[in-house]
Amino acid sequence: MVVSLSPNPSYPQPVNGNQSHPLPEEASQFIKLNQKYLVPDRAAGFALFRYIPARKRFVLFKNEGEPIRADQLETLTHEGRQPVFVPVAHASALTFYLSENLVDLVNDPSIPIEVKVEEVNTLALAVMKNLFDSPPDMREFIATAANVSRSITILLLSQPVAMNLLNRLRSYDYYTYSHSLNVCVMGMGLFLRLHPRATPSQVEDLTRGLLLHDIGKCDIPRELTNKPGRLTEAEWQIMRSHPVKGYERLEHDETLSPDSHLIALYHHEAMDGSGYPEGIRRGSIPLTSRLCKVVDVYDALTSNRSYKQRMTPFDALVLMTRDMKTQIDQDLMKEFILFLDHMGKLTVRKPL
Ligand SMILES: [Fe+2]
Ligand SMILES: [Fe+2]
Secondary structure, eight states: OOOOOOSSTTSOEEOOSOSSSOOOGGGGGEEEEOGGGOOTTOOOOSOEEEEETTTTEEEEEEOTTOOOOHHHHHHHHHTOSOOEEEEGGGHHHHHHHHHHHHHHHHHOTTSOHHHHHHHHHHHHHHHHHHHHHSOOOHHHHHHHHHHHHHHHHHHHHHOTHHHHHHHHTOOOBOOHHHHHHHHHHHHHHHHHHHOTTOOHHHHHHHHHHHHTTTGGGGGSOHHHHTOSSOOOHHHHHHHTTHHHHHHHHHTTOTTSOHHHHHHHHHTTOOTTSOOSSSOOOGGGSOHHHHHHHHHHHHHHHTSBBTTBOOOOHHHHHHHHHTTTTTTSOHHHHHHHHHHHHHHHHOOOOOOO
């Protein structure tokens, strides 16, 4: 099973051999986890191990399903900042647990905004990467994604400047998980510009729909989603099935609104009817799907792909308002340009 790597070395990584104490063969069966992500007395569906260098062995510290007690955590802290280890087989339980950390993090008033944004970005990326790399069952996938979208909603509604800070940390490498996060954050910004009085639950529902808009790519062979180079026509046909596959994954979930399900289904439709899967036009395409398309195309154009370098924001906006004029909702484009302009002008004010 493949488990995510994160650019942040403090985030859980599969164990490798580059350590002061060489790890035994079985190390590949564990994910290294920084102790700082452990919260006392919270249900944790994964087992926890410590590595004892003198014995060259992993030793069970806590059973699967048990919370980690405060006194156990204290013992670990006393031993210094040693990593702990989670079996690879428990990766999805760990991913869910970390997504709960995100909600705590954004609700903690003692953490400075810059630190909060950086942690949210790192954790949200890692959680999304794990979700797409090893999808758990649908209920767990949506529950985990719900924690990510809830924490982003709380963060951005309470401190709008976080939008600008998050954008500075944006990943420019195009992967489904980082693209999903970019679409979620920018899409929420555009939605708030259109509906400044939207309730937190409306915003959260939309951000969750945006975060999951490409969930159908879980059903597309990895060789296609990661293919270096352009797809053949036959491969495109398969790729173009992801909106329907995504909708089929979401449609029976009652925690999401029907409107959010339709984001997955219609985010590749075009105003002039040239899109897919149904080729519907203009007002027949729900507003939230048209909004998703604007942000989706912008993120794809301004991210590096295996077969082309990313465009500058200016060139991407020119292409979207000129060459793609009949496909993209131009009223939304105007608002999106104003949103990007406004975001660029936001600055962080240091407390006096
Ligand atoms: Fe898509
Ligand atoms: Fe997308």
